[in-house]
Structures are given as C-alpha cells and as structure tokens.
Amino acid sequence: MTLQTMTYLAVGLSFALYIGIAIWSRAGSTRDFYVAGKGVHPVANGMATAADWMSAASFISMAGLIAFLGYGGSVYLMGWTGGYVLLALLLAPYLRKFGKFTVPEFIGERYYSKAATIVAVICLIFISFTYVAGQMRGVGIVFSRFLEVDILTGLLIGMGIVFFYAVLGGMKGITYTQVAQYCVLIFAYTVPAVFISLQMTGNPIPQLAFGSELTGEGVALLVKLDQVVQELGFNAYTLGNKSTIDIFAITLALMVGTAGLPHVIVRFFTVPKVRDARRSAFWALGFIALLYTVAPAVGSMARLNLIDTVQPGEIGAPEANLVYEERPQWFKTWEKTGLLSFEDKNGDGRIQYYNDANPDFTATAESYGWQGNELSVDRDIMVLANPEIANLPNWVIALVAAGGIAAALSTAAGLLLVISASVSHDLCKGMIAPNLTDKSELMIGRIAAGVAVCIAGYLGYNPPGFVSQVVAFAFGLAAASLFPVILMGIFSKRINREGAISGMITGLVFTAGYIIYFKGVFIDPIGINTAEHWLFGISPEGIGAVGMALNFTAATVVSRVTSAPPEAVQALVEDIRVPRGAAAATAH
Amino acid sequence: MEESQRKAYWQANIKLVLMLLAVWFVVSYGFGILFKEALDAIDLFGFKLGFWWAQQGSIYVFLLLIAVYAWQMNRLDRQFDVHED
Numbered sequence: 001m002t003l004q005t006m007t008y009l010a011v012g013l014s015f016a017l018y019i020g021i022a023i024w025s026r027a028g029s030t031r032d033f034y035v036a037g038k039g040v041h042p043v044a045n046g047m048a049t050a051a052d053w054m055s056a057a058s059f060i061s062m063a064g065l066i067a068f069l070g071y072g073g074s075v076y077l078m079g080w081t082g083g084y085v086l087l088a089l090l091l092a093p094y095l096r097k098f099g100k101f102t103v104p105e106f107i108g109e110r111y112y113s114k115a116a117t118i119v120a121v122i123c124l125i126f127i128s129f130t131y132v133a134g135q136m137r138g139v140g141i142v143f144s145r146f147l148e149v150d151i152l153t154g155l156l157i158g159m160g161i162v163f164f165y166a167v168l169g170g171m172k173g174i175t176y177t178q179v180a181q182y183c184v185l186i187f188a189y190t191v192p193a194v195f196i197s198l199q200m201t202g203n204p205i206p207q208l209a210f211g212s213e214l215t216g217e218g219v220a221l222l223v224k225l226d227q228v229v230q231e232l233g234f235n236a237y238t239l240g241n242k243s244t245i246d247i248f249a250i251t252l253a254l255m256v257g258t259a260g261l262p263h264v265i266v267r268f269f270t271v272p273k274v275r276d277a278r279r280s281a282f283w284a285l286g287f288i289a290l291l292y293t294v295a296p297a298v299g300s301m302a303r304l305n306l307i308d309t310v311q312p313g314e315i316g317a318p319e320a321n322l323v324y325e326e327r328p329q330w331f332k333t334w335e336k337t338g339l340l341s342f343e344d345k346n347g348d349g350r351i352q353y354y355n356d357a358n359p360d361f362t363a364t365a366e367s368y369g370w371q372g373n374e375l376s377v378d379r380d381i382m383v384l385a386n387p388e389i390a391n392l393p394n395w396v397i398a399l400v401a402a403g404g405i406a407a408a409l410s411t412a413a414g415l416l417l418v419i420s421a422s423v424s425h426d427l428c429k430g431m432i433a434p435n436l437t438d439k440s441e442l443m444i445g446r447i448a449a450g451v452a453v454c455i456a457g458y459l460g461y462n463p464p465g466f467v468s469q470v471v472a473f474a475f476g477l478a479a480a481s482l483f484p485v486i487l488m489g490i491f492s493k494r495i496n497r498e499g500a501i502s503g504m505i506t507g508l509v510f511t512a513g514y515i516i517y518f519k520g521v522f523i524d525p526i527g528i529n530t531a532e533h534w535l536f537g538i539s540p541e542g543i544g545a546v547g548m549a550l551n552f553t554a555a556t557v558v559s560r561v562t563s564a565p566p567e568a569v570q571a572l573v574e575d576i577r578v579p580r581g582a583a584a585a586t587a588h
Numbered sequence: 589m590e591e592s593q594r595k596a597y598w599q600a601n602i603k604l605v606l607m608l609l610a611v612w613f614v615v616s617y618g619f620g621i622l623f624k625e626a627l628d629a630i631d632l633f634g635f636k637l638g639f640w641w642a643q644q645g646s647i648y649v650f651l652l653l654i655a656v657y658a659w660q661m662n663r664l665d666r667q668f669d670v671h672e673d
Contacts, residue, residue, distance in 0.1 A: 066643075071624075074642035078616045081647045085612050088654045089605050093661070207644060211634030220634035238628070238639045247621050273672050275665070278658035285654055289647050296643040577598055580670045 006398035007146045014184050014402045015161065018177045018409075022164070042276045046283025048178035049267040051185065051406070052414040053080075053258075053284070054291055055131075056138025057471055059185060059407035064382030066299030067306075070229075072240030073299060075250040075541075081285060081292050082251070083258025086483075088281030091259060092268040094490045096277035097576045100269070102418075103262045103482065104426040110489040112569055113497040114431060119504050121422050123481040124262045128415045129456065130474040131261075135412040136162075136460025139405060145384065146401040152461060158405075159457040162412050163450060178414070181406040186290055188403020192387040192396050193294045196301050199390060206297035225304050231315045232307070232354040233361030237300065242539075243531065249542030256548055257475030260483030263411075263418040274579035302386045309389060310351045310375060316368045321350035330388035339378035340385075346371040412456070416449045423448035473515055476540070480507030480547025488555055490577070493570045495555055498562040503555030511547035515540045597668040604660055608653045616646040 001009075058080070066073030098106055103124060108117030136155060139162075143154030190206070197209035201221060213220050226236045235241045242250075258264065267284070268277045309328070313320025324342060334340035342351055346369060353375040355361060365371075384404065387397045424445035429436045436444075481504045488495040488503075518529040518540045527533055529540070538546060564570075575581070619627060624638030632640050665671035 071639055071642065074620060074639075077643055078620055078646050081650050082612065082616050085608070085650050085653050089608060089657055208633070211632075211640070213634065222634065222636070222639075238636050244621060244624075248617060251616065251621065275658075275662055275672060278654075278661060282651070282654045282658055285651050289651055293644055293647055574594070577601075578594070578670045579665055579672055582672060 001394065003394045003397060004148070006394045007401050010395075010398040010402040011146070011405060014180075014406060017180050017184075018406075019161075019164065021177045021180055024176075042271055042279040043283050044175065044179050045267065045271050045276075045280045047182040047287050048175045049264065049280065049284035050287035051178040051182035051410040052267060053264055053288060053411070054182075054185065054407055055411035056135050056142075056404065056408035058291065058295075059189065060138055060142070060383050060404050061380050062383075063295045063298040063302065063386075064379035066296050067303040067382050068379055069242075070235070070237035070240040072242040072247065073296070074240075075242075075247055075254060077292055077296060079251045079254025080258055081288060083255040084281060084285040084288070086255060086259040087264065087268075088278060088285070090487055091265065091490070092277045092281050093274045093579070094576045095265060095486070096268050096271060097274050097579060097582045099582060102421050102426055103265055103486070104422055105430070106489070107482075107485060107500070108426075108430070110569065110572065111485070111497045111500040112566065113501070116485075116497060116501050116504075117426060117430065119501060119508075120482065120485075121426050123477060123504065123508060124422050125419060127261065127474045127478050127482075128263065128419050129452075129459070130477075131263075131471065132412050132415040132419075132452070132456040133459035134471055134474075135408045135415070136456045138408040139412065140460055141380065142384070142401060142404040142408065146398075155457055155461055158409065158412075159453050162409055162416065163453045178410045181410040182287060185403040185406040185410075186287070188399045188406070189291050189298075189383075190294055192390070192392055192400060193298050193301075195392050195396065196305075196386065196390045197297065200301055200304075206294045210297040210300045221304065222300060225300055228304070228307055228311075228315075232311075233358040233365065234355045237303070243537055245537050246531070246534075246539050246542055249536075249538040249545045251542075253479045253542045253544035253548070254475055256479035256483050257477075257544055260478035260481070260486070261474075262422075262478075262482065263414045265486075266418055266421075274582050298383065298386060302382045302389070305386070305389050306377070306382075307353065310353045316364075318348075318369065321348075321352055323350050325349065327351070328389075330385055333388075334381055334385055339381045341376050343374050343376075345374050351375055416452050416456070419452045420445040420449035473512075473519075476511045476515060476544030476547060477508060479544035480511040480551055484548055484551040484555065488552070490573065493573050494564060495559045496562055496565045499555040499557075499559030502558045503551040506554040507547040507551030510550050511544050514543045514547075593668060597664065597670060600664055600668075601661070604657065604664070608657055611649065612653055615641060615649045620646050 062073075062076050065076060095103075095106060098109075100106060100109070104117045104120040107120040108114065136158060139158030140151045140155040143149060143157055144151045147154065147157075149157075193206040194204050197206045198204050200214055201209045201212040202215050203209040203212045210221050214224055217224065222238060226238055229235070229237050240247075268280060271277050271280050310322045311320060312322060324344065327342075331340065335342070344350075346352070348369070351374055352368075352370045352372075354365060354370065354373055356365065356370075356373040384400060387400055424441050428444050429441050484507065485495075485500045485504055489500070514535070516526075518525055518527045518534070531537055531539070534540075535543070535546070619638065620642035624642060627638035627641065628636040630637040635644075662671070
C-alpha cells in the first residue's frame with residue numbers, strides 16, 4: 001500500500017471513531033453541553049484533559065524546538081508540566097467545590113462585580129482565540145502535507161470537523177472523543193520514538209535511550225551530539241543559548257500560564273467530587289508526562305539523524321557532505337512544502353549545514369570551503385519528518401499524521417467550547433438576558449462556536465504572526481491576568497473587587513504592551529528584540545512572569561486601601577476551602 | 589464545624605501545599621536551572637545530571653507531588669471530618 005492510501009486510511013478511521021463517539025454522546029441539556037453532567041470518571045477526565053492540553057504545539061512543534069534549542073528547550077518541558085502542580089495544589093479542588101460552569105463566573109461571584117466578570121471574559125476570549133488560531137494553522141499544515149492539498153483546503157476540512165463535534169456534542173461529546181484522541185495521539189507519538197531509539201541505541205525506551213550509547217560507536221548519544229553540533233559551530237546541545245534568568249522567567253510564565261488557561265481549568269469542573277478533582281489532576285499530568293518525557297528523546301535523535309544525513313563523513317573533508325542530487329525521498333517531499341530548502345552557496349553540489357551566525361566559526365568554515373549555511377529547516381517539520389528520516393515503515397508515518405490531527409483538533413474543540421460558554425453563559429445569560437431559557441442559551445452557545453470556528457479558521461489562514469509568537473502571547477496573558485486573581489480569590493479573604501480589577505488590568509496591559517513592543521503583533525515592532533534591550537534580560541516569552549508579579553502587587557496594594565469584601569463573599573471563601581457539601585453531579 | 593477546627597484544617601492544608609511547592613521549586617528552578625551547571629559535572633547513566641533534571645527528572649517529581657498531595661489531602665479531610673459522603 002502506498003503512503004498516500006495508508007494516510008487516508010489512518011486519518012479516515014480515526015475520524016470515523018471520533019464522529020461516532022460524538023453522535024453517541026450528544027449533549028441533551030445545557031449542563032451536559034458545558035461540563036459533561038459533572039459525571040466523568042477521573043481517569044477518563046485525566047485523559048481528556050491531556051488531549052485537550054496537548055495541542056499541535058506539543059505534538060508537532062515541541063520536539064522540533066527542543067531539537068534546535070537543546071537545553072533551552074527545557075523551558076517547554078518544565079513549564080508545561082510544572083503548571084499542573086500549581087493547578088492541582090492551588091486551584092482545581094477549590095474551583096470544583098465552588099461548582100459553577102466557567103472561570104468568569106467564579107471571578108464575578110468572588111469579586112461581587114460585573115466589571116470583574118467582563119474583564120475576565122475579555123482575557124479569556126483573547127487567550128482562547130490566540131491559542132485556537134495556532135491550532136487551526138497546525139491542522140492546515142498536517143492536512144496539506146499528508147493529503148497533498150493546499151493549506152486552505154486543509155483548513156476548511158479541519159474547520160468542518162471541529163465545528164461538527166464541538167457544536168453538536170458539547171462537553172460530554174468532547175470528553176469521550178478526547179479520550180479516543182488521546183489514545184491515538186500518544187500511540188502515534190511513542191511508536192516512532194521506540195523504533196528510532198531501537199535503531200540508534202538498541203534501547204527501546206526513549207526516556208533512557210537518549211542517554212545510552214549509540215549502537216556500534218561506543219559513545220553516548222548526547223555526548224556525540226554535543227561534539228557534532230560544536231564542530232559545526234553551534235553551542236553544545238546540553239548547554240543551549242538562553243541566559244539563566246531568561247530560562248527562569250520563561251519557565252515561570254509557562255507554568256503559571258498553564259495553570260491559568262481557561263480551557264484547562266474548566267476540565268476540573270467536570271468531575272463528580274472535590275476528591276476526584278485532585279485525582280484527575282494526577283491522571284492528567286501522568287498522561288501528559290508520557291509524551292513530555294519522550295519529546296526530548298525525539299528531539300535529540302532527530303537532530304543527530306538530520307546531521308548524520310547531510311554530513312555522513314568527517315566534518316571539514318570536501319567529500320563528507322551529502323550530494324544534493326543524491327538526497328533521499330523525504331527531503332524531496334518536504335522541499336515541495338517549502339518548509340525545507342537548499343541553496344548551493346559555494347556551488348559544489350553538496351549540502352553544508354552549520355551555524356553561519358557564529359563569528360568564531362567563520363574562519364574554520366572558510367578553511368573548509370563553506371560559504372554559508374545551505375540548508376534551512378522549519379522546526380515544525382521535525383516530528384512529522386522524523387519517521388521518514390529514520391526510514392520507518394509507511395504505516396508509522398501515516399499514524400503520525402493521524403496523531404498530529406488528533407492533537408490539533410482536540411485542543412481546538414476544547415477552546416471553542418470555552419469561547420462559546422463565555423459568550424452564551426457569562427455574557428448573554430449573566431449580563432444581557434438573565435431570563436434566557438436553557439434551550440436558547442444552548443442555541444446561542446452553538447452559534448458562538450460556529451462564529452468562533454470561522455474567525456479561528458481565518459486567523460489560521462492569515463496568522464497575525466508565527467505560531468510561537470501567538471502562543472507566547474496566550475501564555476503570558478493567562479499568567480498575568482487570570483491566574484493571580486483566581487489564586488488570591490481562594491487564598492485571601494482580604495482581596496476585594498477593586499484589587500482584583502486593578503490587578504488584572506495592570507498585568508494584562510503590562511504584558512500585552514511588552515510583547516507588542518518587541519514582537520509587534522498586528523503592528524510593526526517598536527523595540528529591537530535582543531537580550532540587551534530586554535527588561536532584566538527577560539524575553540517577551542517570559543515577561544508574563546513579571547506581569548504576574550505586578551498583578552499580585554497591584555491587587556494587594558489596592559485592596560489594602562479600599563474596604564474589605566462583604567461578609568457573604570468571605571463566607572463563600574470559607575466554604576470553598578472545605579470539600580464537604582460540594583454540589584452533587586446531578587443537582588446544581 | 590467549629591471555627592478552631594476549620595482554622596486548623598486550613599493551616600494543615602497550607603503547610604502541606606507549601607512543603608510540596610518547596611520541592612517543586614527545588615527540582616525545577618533549583619536543579620534544572622540555577623544549579624544546572626554545577627550538577628552537569630555529575631554523570632547519570634549517560635546524562636549530565638543538571639540537564640537530566642531539566643528534561644526528565646523534574647517531570648517525574650511533579651507527578652509524584654500531585655500523588656502525595658491527593659493522598660495526604662484525602663487523609664486530612666477524613667481526620668478533620670470534612671470529607672465528602
């Protein structure tokens with residue numbers, strides 16, 4: 001069977017499964033639509049949360065980023081898993097006890113203010129949209145590569161599928177489809193990793209393999225990689241090239257951002273009990289860790305494989321580089337997408353890949369007769385191309401396509417649901433028309449999801465920046481706006497309405513301002529985006545950590561000088577701190 | 589529920605959370621970032637130790653922390669008689 005047929009088959013079968021589940025578990029009531037009747041088992045909920053969380057960025061981009069960043073890529077690994085510790089210990093059980101549908105609902109009630117709700121809804125919609133646009137882009141890339149259609153067609157197919165089950169199914173449909181998607185994506189991620197680990201080191205466990213010795217070479221994989229990349233003028237793989245303070249700040253922003261992402265938080269509203277919220281967080285991180293501990297292994301192996309392919313001989317020898325005309329098939333297929341390209345700068349017909357931005361390496365490169373790096377590789381293709389580079393069977397490559405699509409679709413669907421819930425529930429029912437019937441609320445939710453799919457599709461086709469830029473924005477904002485006020489709402493009785501609103505606005509304005517200043521989302525950047533111009537040497541990716549600190553400070557100071565929250569609110573805080581009496585799964 | 593009981597329960601909760609967060613901080617920001625260079629001198633099955641903490645070890649500890657939290661909190665809930673059902 002050809003790769004093309006195999007891919008159609010793998011993607012087709014997985015879709016049939018998701019759609020089947022969506023139809024089988026169609027939402028009947030408003031509460032089913034938003035929170036799955038609060039009757040989802042912790043293990044299922046953990047898997048669904050993991051699928052929700054592991055987006056196209058985790059599945060497609062992360063290992064590729066790590067491959068090129070080396071140690072610097074650790075920020076994503078620690079940041080996107082460490083956030084679950086914060087979520088589990090500081091937010092999840094209390095929000096479950098609070099027992100409502102959405103994050104703005106909590107903020108509105110805890111801070112007894114419609115203004116606070118509106119600020120929260122704005123933060124939430126903004127975060128979710130930036131995030132979902134990146135997912136739609138991921139869907140488009142995967143479809144266009146494997147089904148060999150253009151990116152617009154790929155996007156339209158993806159939009160149709162997302163709309164179908166997010167809108168018809170609601171949360172309950174999504175929860176069970178996401179369980180299926182998790183299984184597909186984790187299988188698709190680990191199978192090629194195990195194959196490649198065996199091939200390179202003889203050790204089938206990727207987590208151990210990337211520290212093991214390379215087969216027949218008597219040298220450990222990471223040691224070899226460090227040595228090879230340095231000989232090509234790059235920083236050592238295990239050293240990376242980010243400053244310590246920047247690594248610290250980015251990790252913190254990503255951790256706190258994770259804990260503040262509304263589509264992840266809302267997952268913990270769906271379990272039957274407070275106790276289950278704690279257990280759910282454990283299962284979620286467990287399922288996530290399966291992928292996240294494999295990713296760095298995939299990254300390092302992909303980098304070494306890539307270098308070995310283009311530089312089969314000794315570095316510096318004239319015959320040691322791959323002749324372009326003899327390039328492998330995968331190279332040609334990816335060239336067609338434009339995400340991999342070769343430019344013969346020194347006219348020798350061979351591919352030279354090295355760091356031409358390193359001034360200390362220029363003389364060495366010239367002595368080899370190299371006149372600049374000739375290979376440009378888009379980081380996003382590494383995971384998708386890796387099985388092809390390693391010559392794995394076609395069915396594995398087809399599986400990876402299905403996995404990538406599962407990852408992007410599940411996250412997109414979860415986010416759309418959060419958007420539709422805040423529009424119909426928080427805005428329409430909560431603010432504009434309190435007497436809305438369940439049925440019309442559900443209808444508005446579906447319409448909102450439909451509109452959101454179209455906007456997200458448009459943003460995915462015309463992204464306002466690179467996906468990484470957009471994602472940094474989403475995390476920074478979540479860290480600087482939502483997380484601090486939710487946390488203080490639980491752990492302090494003194495923080496009041498005025499404090500929360502000024503905190504959210506301070507954090508939001510500062511973080512958004514800093515990112516726009518350096519990265520220029522929607523406008524041209526104003527500042528020069530290099531380390532010497534950054535505040536304390538912190539890059540825009542990490543600035544959410546500072547925004548968060550400002551939010552805490554502003555909220556505390558303003559609360560001190562204004563009056564304490566009313567008795568009823570203080571009683572509410574007392575109440576959510578104690579598990580007993582949480583509304584049951586059926587009553588509300 | 590007695591006011592003093594409620595307070596004691598909350599204090600115990602805070603104490604547990606702070607202890608776990610201290611570990612959380614040490615394994616990621618400590619071992620994986622601040623002391624990474626010093627730890628890299630030590631070899632762990634082919635990994636530089638600081639690098640291993642940043643890309644593998646911290647994740648395993650995070651998982652363990654949530655498990656300990658869930659287990660200890662359920663114990664605390666029963667001890668203070670605030671557990672569900």
